[in-house]
Amino acid sequence: MELISITKHNIYDVLRLKLKDDQIGFVSSNAFSIAESSVNPDYQTRAAMVDGKIVGFAMYTEWVNASWMKEQKPGEYYIPRVMVDKSYQGNGYGRKLMESLLNEIEKNRPKAIHIVYCPDNTVAKALYLSLGFEEYGKNSDGETLARLTL
Numbered sequence: 001m002e003l004i005s006i007t008k009h010n011i012y013d014v015l016r017l018k019l020k021d022d023q024i025g026f027v028s029s030n031a032f033s034i035a036e037s038s039v040n041p042d043y044q045t046r047a048a049m050v051d052g053k054i055v056g057f058a059m060y061t062e063w064v065n066a067s068w069m070k071e072q073k074p075g076e077y078y079i080p081r082v083m084v085d086k087s088y089q090g091n092g093y094g095r096k097l098m099e100s101l102l103n104e105i106e107k108n109r110p111k112a113i114h115i116v117y118c119p120d121n122t123v124a125k126a127l128y129l130s131l132g133f134e135e136y137g138k139n140s141d142g143e144t145l146a147r148l149t150l
């Protein structure tokens, strides 16, 4: 798997990625995320590519500058979006995507990496905890916040 930037050549593949019906609401649409990233230069969007096919999407940012941030946490990173297309799920791509994303973020020598998920998203929760994230609270929408301390 390779994590690549969103370009005019792959954006339609990223926009076509879909969730299962019972996952809708677990993560904002990729169109929403790309819109956010277009006005937040700190937001980094990535497409996950396997054998030339786009199978997933993720977004991360350093915890600085966004309007929703009540406090700035330079050196700490936040992953608000991770998804794998419904037709590619269950093949290890979600885990590989997370490992690749953490490797990329760790090149910035972060103090911590935060992630967010719905409390009833048991698959995401188990995946993140197995990678070393520890739950520490909820955001204002009642979603679970977890942190990997480095």
Ligand SMILES: CC(C)(COP(=O)(O)OP(=O)(O)OC[C@H]1O[C@@H](n2cnc3c(N)ncnc32)[C@H](O)[C@@H]1OP(=O)(O)O)[C@@H](O)C(=O)NCCC(=O)NCCS
Pocket (backbone or CB within 6 Å): 019, 023, 026, 027, 080, 081, 082, 083, 084, 085, 088, 089, 090, 091, 092, 093, 094, 095, 096, 116, 117, 118, 121, 123, 124, 127, 130
């Ligand atoms: C979370 C998500 C990215 C995982 O992607 P994936 O490609 O299915 O993940 P993997 O195939 O690498 O599986 C990861 C682990 O979850 C388990 N898993 C995957 N789908 C599962 C399911 N439907 N039921 C139970 N366990 C499941 C796998 O067995 C695997 O466990 P293991 O590595 O300990 O063996 C994917 O389910 C998804 O896109 N969900 C909707 C969006 C979302 O919830 N994003 C996270 C919040 S931002």
